[in-house]
Amino acid sequence: MTRRSSKIFARSQKFHVGGVSHNIRFFEPYPFVVKSAKGKNLIDVDNNKFVDYWMGHWSLILGHAPSSVKNRVQKQVNNGWMFGTVNNPTVELSSTIQKTVPAAEKIRYVTSGTEATMYAVRLARSVTGKKIVAKIDGGWHGYTSELLKTVNWPFSKSESSGLVNEENIISIPYNDVEKSIEILNSVKEDLACTIIEPVLGGGGCIPATQEYLKAVEEFVHKNNSLFLLDEIVTGFRFRYGCLYPTMKLDPDIVTLGKIVGGGFPIGVLCGKEEIMEYANTGKYAKEERSYIGGGTFSANPISMTSGHATLTELKKKSIYSKISKLGNYARRELKKTFGDKVIITGKDSLFMTHFVKDGVTQINNASDAAKCDVELLHRYHTELIAKDGIFFLPGKLGAISNAHSISDIKNLVNATQRFTEDFHH
Ligand SMILES: Cc1ncc(COP(=O)(O)O)c(C=O)c1O
Structure with a gap:
């Protein structure tokens, strides 16, 4: 065959x-x-x-190559596909995302989910001035050197050679409030953020309970740390928007990817304005700013157009x-x-x-x-x-x-x- x-x-x-x-x-x-x-x-x-x-x-x-996306992308191709400058399709996509993702007061685009989570963690460390990042046993956020830890069972060995400072990443068990809080409590002084998928994707397609996410969020906020949600799989997957508003959560940073690029490369960093402003190079000195926002192909007009066409179709068709x-x-x-x-x-x-x-x-x-x-x-x-x-x-x-x-x-x-x-x- x-x-x-x-x-x-x-x-x-x-x-x-x-x-x-x-x-x-x-x-x-x-x-x-x-x-x-x-x-x-x-x-x-x-x-x-x-x-x-x-x-x-x-x-x-929407399936492979839906005509609603294809037609708009083809039109964009006729007008050029890589500008390396500010372009309107980006503004249109952001306007669409902001209307439905409450945490997206400010947005930055990259070309993969991996980059989005890498920046999210850096931003959390900049804002809090703390080092430790807590992730979930079996949580997958891409191949960043930071988050490549406790991905595969039995979660105790290093995932790769070449990783440094792994002690700054700790790991908590999904859906286990008591154990997770105990672990977080042991590092609370230096805890920059937690990063969690509301449905564990690569780790086994397992939804988190609202009780679990609420408990972690509450702990994190009480201890001056940030609550990061990785909605790269779940964003626009179950409803028009993110999953978290249905659980009454209040994340500081949300990462998106996959669906919002409509099949073209994308990663999105969404966050509260006061947090995202740390990336504003005009506002903060070098020692204070969070230096994020690079990528030759970030916010390229094809990914932006395809993402916007996809979200438009999702809104229209329900x-x-x-x-x-x-x-x-x-x-x-x-x-x-x-x-x-x-x-x-x-x-x-x-x-x-x-x-x-x-x-x-x-x-x-x-x-x-x-x-x-x-x-x-x-x-x-x-x-x-x-x-x-x-x-x-x-x-x-x-x-x-x-x-x-x-x-x-x-x-x-x-x-x-x-x-x-x-x-x-
Ligand atoms: C939850 C989650 N975060 C981040 C990523 C990384 O995204 P990318 O593969 O676009 O770098 C993935 C990829 O599968 C993912 O499932």
């Missing part, structure tokens, strides 16, 4: 470490090579068609009730199919299957998720690719887009049924 992919991937291995540029894009035996994408489908170089649940690292909520219904249906039917063997986590249009083992009965944090049978999950996803033309990046959560329909989810459930039957034989 994948003869041409195999050849091209072999060539790719000659040029690229491990054949890839993003580590998670490799999967066994070798990844298929994509030629084009439209709507819910990826087409590979051997002309196999896959119903895609990876959806560009979960960034494509697709959220449709895709969350599909997500609820997927979780319910997959659970029925697998029975006690699995726990399906997620929220609305995001869902993930965990094959339980070692007595795991609920999944509230990344440790619970890591104790599940990750190998079996890879096998399930690989079989869906090979036998059913259904693509989840093996081991990762699935994202439903506006291009998916109930029949796609039914096909997924049927394919899963077959997988469980084959498995029993």
Whole structure:
């Protein structure tokens, strides 16, 4: 089925470490090579068609190449695609974001989520004059040297060589108020900020409880530290706007990415004005300012136009009730199919299957998720690719887009049924 992919991937291995540029894009035996994408489908170089649940690292909520975005981007391309100057599409996107994200009193753009979280942490340290950053066990905020800690189970070893001052990053268990507060309390004098995803994405598609986020926020604010929310996955995923206002939270800095770029590179740093002003080079001396705001391609007119077109479409069409219904249906039917063997986590249009083992009965944090049978999950996803033309990046959560329909989810459930039957034989 994948003869041409195999050849091209072999060539790719000659040029690229491990054949890839993003580590998670490799999967066994070798990844298929994509030629084009439209709507819910990826087409590979051997002309196999896959119903895609990876959806560009979960960034494509409207599906692949929707015409509403394509038309506006094409128009922009006709007018040039890289100015390196101030441009109006940026102003339009910010005006749209500010109307719906209360914390976005001031905004800065970068070209990846990684950069956005890197700056967010620097800003928090500048504003508070403190050093320590608390993140979540299993929290993923990109590959910054700072936040590359406690990403993978068992969270105790360094994630990489080449990292320095790792003692300045500490880690707390998701959804465990008592333990988290105890750990935060032990460093409160020097705590610059906490950084948390309201739904743990890479760590297992696990929503935080409102009680947990509220408790951390309250502690942080009481101790003159900042509360950072990483909404790079969750921003505009469940509703038109961020998730946090539904939980009555008051973050100081919010990072966005993925969906708000409409499939073009983006990272967004949103924050309260008095905090963001530390980045104002005209206002603060060198020793006080937070020197953020670089990037050759930051606020490039293509990402800005594509992001604005995507948010405009999301506002107009209100697709959220449709895709969350599909997500609820997927979780319910997959659970029925697998029975006690699995726990399906997620929220609305995001869902993930965990094959339980070692007595795991609920999944509230990344440790619970890591104790599940990750190998079996890879096998399930690989079989869906090979036998059913259904693509989840093996081991990762699935994202439903506006291009998916109930029949796609039914096909997924049927394919899963077959997988469980084959498995029993
Ligand atoms: C919650 C979260 N933060 C940050 C990032 C990093 O974003 P990027 O891959 O655009 O650098 C990701 C990427 O998956 C993410 O899921």
